[in-house]
Amino acid sequence: MQFQQNKDEKIEMIIRRHWFCVMGLVALITAMSILPVVAYFILKSYINLTQGFYNIFVLSLGIYYMFVATLFFIGWLDYYLDVAIITNERIVDIDQEGLFNRKVSELHFSKVQDATAEVKGIMRTMLNFGDVQVQTAGTQEEFILDEIPNPYKVAKIIIDFQQRCIENLGQKTNTDGV
Amino acid sequence: MLVVWLVYTLALVIFFFFGWTGVYHARKYGIPGDFTKKAAVIYAALMIFIVFITASLALKNGADAPIKFPKINVKELLLIRK
Numbered sequence: 001m002q003f004q005q006n007k008d009e010k011i012e013m014i015i016r017r018h019w020f021c022v023m024g025l026v027a028l029i030t031a032m033s034i035l036p037v038v039a040y041f042i043l044k045s046y047i048n049l050t051q052g053f054y055n056i057f058v059l060s061l062g063i064y065y066m067f068v069a070t071l072f073f074i075g076w077l078d079y080y081l082d083v084a085i086i087t088n089e090r091i092v093d094i095d096q097e098g099l100f101n102r103k104v105s106e107l108h109f110s111k112v113q114d115a116t117a118e119v120k121g122i123m124r125t126m127l128n129f130g131d132v133q134v135q136t137a138g139t140q141e142e143f144i145l146d147e148i149p150n151p152y153k154v155a156k157i158i159i160d161f162q163q164r165c166i167e168n169l170g171q172k173t174n175t176d177g178v
Numbered sequence: 179m180l181v182v183w184l185v186y187t188l189a190l191v192i193f194f195f196f197g198w199t200g201v202y203h204a205r206k207y208g209i210p211g212d213f214t215k216k217a218a219v220i221y222a223a224l225m226i227f228i229v230f231i232t233a234s235l236a237l238k239n240g241a242d243a244p245i246k247f248p249k250i251n252v253k254e255l256l257l258i259r260k
Contacts, residue, residue, distance in 0.1 A: 014209065054239055058239070059186045074196070077217075
């Protein structure tokens with residue numbers, strides 16, 4: 001497993017992209033699954049299938065459906081393993097691109113400066129999903145959580161955790177100073 | 179027909195590689211308690227089911243049935259009728 005939980009660290013939220021983002025894949029796979037069946041019934045009346053040709057047809061259909069299943073599985077993994085984890089200490093953003101590309105970045109709340117939610121377009125507004133940009137201190141690159149549901153709520157949660165983290169750090173400094 | 183079976187077997191090997199890689203990813207990178215492991219099992223079961231159905235249909239029909247390409251009625255296919 002890529003994500004290692006620290007001691008006393010509590011997972012607050014696991015965020016995946018909105019389900020609407022995977023609808024394109026579902027539509028494609030549905031169309032690809034129906035296509036050979038439709039083609040078979042259309043061509044059946046024009047082509048007289050011999051035994052040998054029937055075998056080729058069935059085996060090709062098997063290969064085709066295995067391809068479709070694999071395509072769907074890889075696409076689904078791409079969606080499902082692309083995840084952001086918000087804990088009480090940090091944000092972990094895991095970007096899965098295909099099967100062999102994987103990027104894991106993490107950001108501690110002490111380094112968070114601001115979080116901005118952005119919802120653009122009709123579908124995003126209607127279904128309430130969008131991007132959350134997390135600005136960081138220093139030269140660290142900007143953190144972007146893409147196409148997540150309830151972006152305003154997530155941005156607020158990040159800000160809340162950041163403030164709590166600053167308060168905790170302040171208290172710790174005061175007690176250490178005393 | 180032997181060539182067809184060889185191509186089919188080669189395709190199975192390729193899909194096994196991609197399938198295994200996908201299942202490996204699902205098992206390695208899934209968060210405990212999420213759906214990835216179940217999805218990997220469903221995917222593997224679906225692949226075995228497809229292989230079983232298609233291979234058994236082809237074997238039932240005769241594993242070495244002679245391939246005679248079907249006569250296609252082009253005129254009807256193109257809807258050109260006299």
